[in-house]
Amino acid sequence: MASPRCDTSSRRSAADVTDRRLGWLLLAPALLLLGGLTVYPAIWVIWLSLQYRVPVFGIARWAGAAHYAFLTVDSRFWNAAGVTALFTVASVALESILGLAMALALRGQQRGRRVAVALLLLAWALPSVVTAKMFEWLYHPSGGLVNFLLGGRAVNWLGDPALALPSLVLADVWRTTPFVALLCYARLLTIPAELYEAAEVDGAAGVQAFARITWPLVRPILLVALLFRTLDALRAFDIMFVLTGGGPAGSTETLTVYAYRALFQTLQIGFGSAIGVVVFVLVMLVAWAYLRLINRQEAAA
Amino acid sequence: MAPRPARAALLVAGLLLALLAAGCGQGPSGAGPITLVFKHAKILGPADPVPGLLRRFEAEHPGVRVQSEALTWSSDEQHQFYVINLEGGSPPFDVMMLDVIWVPEFARAGWILDLTAQVPPAECDAHFASAIEPATQDGRLWALPWFMNVGLLYYRKDLLAKYGLAPPETYDELARQVRLIQAGERDPRLDGYLWQGKQYEGGMVNVLEALWANGTRVIDERGRPFPEPERAREALAALRGLIESGVSPPWVTAADEELTRRPFGDGRAIFLRGWPYALDLFELPDSRVRQRVGVAPMPRLAHGPVGAASTGGAHLAVSARTRHPALAVELVRFLTSDVAQRAMTEGAALRPSRPALYHDAQLIARDPTLPALLPLILRGHPRPITPYYLMLSTTLQPEFSAVLVGRKSPARAVQDGIAQVRHLEQALGR
Numbered sequence: 182m183a184s185p186r187c188d189t190s191s192r193r194s195a196a197d198v199t200d201r202r203l204g205w206l207l208l209a210p211a212l213l214l215l216g217g218l219t220v221y222p223a224i225w226v227i228w229l230s231l232q233y234r235v236p237v238f239g240i241a242r243w244a245g246a247a248h249y250a251f252l253t254v255d256s257r258f259w260n261a262a263g264v265t266a267l268f269t270v271a272s273v274a275l276e277s278i279l280g281l282a283m284a285l286a287l288r289g290q291q292r293g294r295r296v297a298v299a300l301l302l303l304a305w306a307l308p309s310v311v312t313a314k315m316f317e318w319l320y321h322p323s324g325g326l327v328n329f330l331l332g333g334r335a336v337n338w339l340g341d342p343a344l345a346l347p348s349l350v351l352a353d354v355w356r357t358t359p360f361v362a363l364l365c366y367a368r369l370l371t372i373p374a375e376l377y378e379a380a381e382v383d384g385a386a387g388v389q390a391f392a393r394i395t396w397p398l399v400r401p402i403l404l405v406a407l408l409f410r411t412l413d414a415l416r417a418f419d420i421m422f423v424l425t426g427g428g429p430a431g432s433t434e435t436l437t438v439y440a441y442r443a444l445f446q447t448l449q450i451g452f453g454s455a456i457g458v459v460v461f462v463l464v465m466l467v468a469w470a471y472l473r474l475i476n477r478q479e480a481a482a
Numbered sequence: 483m484a485p486r487p488a489r490a491a492l493l494v495a496g497l498l499l500a501l502l503a504a505g506c507g508q509g510p511s512g513a514g515p516i517t518l519v520f521k522h523a524k525i526l527g528p529a530d531p532v533p534g535l536l537r538r539f540e541a542e543h544p545g546v547r548v549q550s551e552a553l554t555w556s557s558d559e560q561h562q563f564y565v566i567n568l569e570g571g572s573p574p575f576d577v578m579m580l581d582v583i584w585v586p587e588f589a590r591a592g593w594i595l596d597l598t599a600q601v602p603p604a605e606c607d608a609h610f611a612s613a614i615e616p617a618t619q620d621g622r623l624w625a626l627p628w629f630m631n632v633g634l635l636y637y638r639k640d641l642l643a644k645y646g647l648a649p650p651e652t653y654d655e656l657a658r659q660v661r662l663i664q665a666g667e668r669d670p671r672l673d674g675y676l677w678q679g680k681q682y683e684g685g686m687v688n689v690l691e692a693l694w695a696n697g698t699r700v701i702d703e704r705g706r707p708f709p710e711p712e713r714a715r716e717a718l719a720a721l722r723g724l725i726e727s728g729v730s731p732p733w734v735t736a737a738d739e740e741l742t743r744r745p746f747g748d749g750r751a752i753f754l755r756g757w758p759y760a761l762d763l764f765e766l767p768d769s770r771v772r773q774r775v776g777v778a779p780m781p782r783l784a785h786g787p788v789g790a791a792s793t794g795g796a797h798l799a800v801s802a803r804t805r806h807p808a809l810a811v812e813l814v815r816f817l818t819s820d821v822a823q824r825a826m827t828e829g830a831a832l833r834p835s836r837p838a839l840y841h842d843a844q845l846i847a848r849d850p851t852l853p854a855l856l857p858l859i860l861r862g863h864p865r866p867i868t869p870y871y872l873m874l875s876t877t878l879q880p881e882f883s884a885v886l887v888g889r890k891s892p893a894r895a896v897q898d899g900i901a902q903v904r905h906l907e908q909a910l911g912r
């Protein structure tokens with residue numbers, strides 16, 4: 182005869198099984214929805230990328246890896262990949278540094294915090310196309326505010342291939358730094374003041390308090406913000422599309438802009454899908470790397 | 483006054499009748515109203531004449547209702563909308579507004595109906611040849627022109643008169659005039675010649691105009707790219723030269739229509755390449771250049787007999803998936819008719835595609851620019867008429883842009899352009 186203790190544990194495991202079943206059952210609608218909305222289209226795009234498909238000209242035949250082979254030697258593709266990488270690294274780095282600084286400044290602020298938060302939200306709440314249109318006029322070489330503030334110099338922000346990408350990075354930083362700032366600020370508000378008071382008693386203040394208390398506590402949330410921002414930046418489209426159309430001389434053409442041109446402007450469905458798949462794989466890899474980093478941090482904590 | 487029960491009975495009877503009527507309208511046995519869906523960009527301008535025209539068409543065709551559905555004003559987005567909907571096979575529409583450069587592509591894709599049999603030749607002849615030509619493929623007509631556009635050289639009448647100059651016929655002359663006027667005015671904020679050099683369709687148009695101005699083309703009848711490479715190189719070098727010499731400010735390499743129209747409208751440039759819509763804006767009561775703007779044909783380069791501006795504009799076509807082809811064709815013919823184009827010219831300040839209207843005294847009274855525009859439109863040039871035009875344009879735009887910003891030599895860009903177009907042809911199996 183089983184001891185009462187064994188009995189309870191077996192009963193508990195039976196309950197576990199039914200719980201797990203119920204869990205799957207409850208998850209099923211979400212999984213089906215996700216499957217239908219993301220997995221199925223993703224597989225469809227991969228399928229398309231293996232074909233020559235230009236519906237306008239009635240072209241629909243198997244291509245195998247031909248599109249991918251061409252991409253390896255396509256200078257426009259490599260240029261777009263480089264632009265995407267540069268844009269992502271530069272904009273995400275600036276956004277996280279500025280965002281954290283803003284959050285710290287907000288916490289230190291005595292009055293008008295609400296107004297400041299509302300103003301921050303404004304930039305983030307504007308649709309990106311509106312932001313882009315606004316920057317188009319700000320950057321206008323002869324009538325724009327930026328050049329006016331620089332003392333009437335005629336800097337050719339968007340028309341000079343060396344300046345166009347940095348100009349777009351700035352516009353993106355302006356728009357999305359508030360997102361990083363607000364996430365960090367929310368985390369800062371949850372750090373109990375006693376921690377700092379205790380640190381002060383121990384003689385740690387300023388830089389030391391930041392390094393020992395603030396930074397370790399903010400880092401996880403900052404990583405999450407970075408994850409979101411990196412994935413967004415890798416798929417950046419609106420800002421370049423509106424401000425430069427990928428120019429001048431392709432100096433701001435990201436992978437998604439190139440994919441858009443192939444897919445919707447020239448209707449090369451197969452080739453455009455191949456570029457789309459590359460972006461997809463890239464995004465997945467980066468997301469995976471970030472998630473690993475976040476998990477490892479959590480484990481360490 | 484009827485007693486209460488009687489009134490209630492009347493009410494019930496009325497309701498029943500109303501229900502019956504509604505039932506008949508929806509029932510399969512009744513000949514319900516036919517609805518035509520008309521997709522078009524929102525018509526800007528003082529008064530949108532489209533609703534009035536559609537009501538008029540409905541009055542002439544009892545039992546037909548035309549539902550007008552607006553598209554965005556951005557040409558790229560319109561194209562994207564059509565491609566997704568026509569290729570994806572979702573909600574049908576009957577009549578659609580097309581940018582002139584898409585007509586061959588849509589015809590080739592089988593998305594629009596062949597109108598050849600329904601439109602008498604005389605009706606085609608009433609439109610500008612440069613508007614009918616791009617709507618024709620293999621001798622068949624696929625769309626009718628709705629309104630017309632043409633590239634113009636805007637100039638400051640007052641400034642040219644002050645220095646005793648006539649509008650320039652060549653780019654060299656234009657450059658000399660800019661230097662003369664800039665030296666005389668001593669205004670560092672006065673730019674010379676503004677045009678659109680951004681990497682987009684408008685930039686492509688500006689380059690095509692330079693190629694034509696030098697007596698060459700981007701692609702010949704047999705689809706060969708840059709049939710006269712030397713002349714193409716010269717044309718590209720001339721455009722780059724405008725920037726290097728300071729005749730045009732460097733920022734034209736990122737400029738589209740509006741970015742150039744505004745400084746000119748603020749009186750801060752001597753010349754502008756633009757479309758006719760800007761004329762109306764320059765003549766608004768609060769405009770700083772009101773009555774100081776003239777229009778001239780685009781200038782030419784060394785090998786061009788005359789300068790040539792690109793034509794543009796919108797066409798109307800019938801979707802291949804319409805369930806009422808005869809009525810849809812009727813609607814297209816009505817909207818492109820003399821009467822309708824008159825209303826479009828009066829209400830929306832769009833330029834008609836029928837030359838006869840440019841001589842019409844009544845219309846000229848409403849739009850005094852018409853007589854000056856006629857010769858310019860007659861000299862206009864359609865962009866390459868091929869189903870591959872958009873592919874050609876998006877493929878070459880980065881090459882041209884690279885020349886304009888000085889990243890590539892004209893020779894290199896032409897060479898790379900030829901290679902790119904060849905690759906495209908291979909991918910298309912041509």
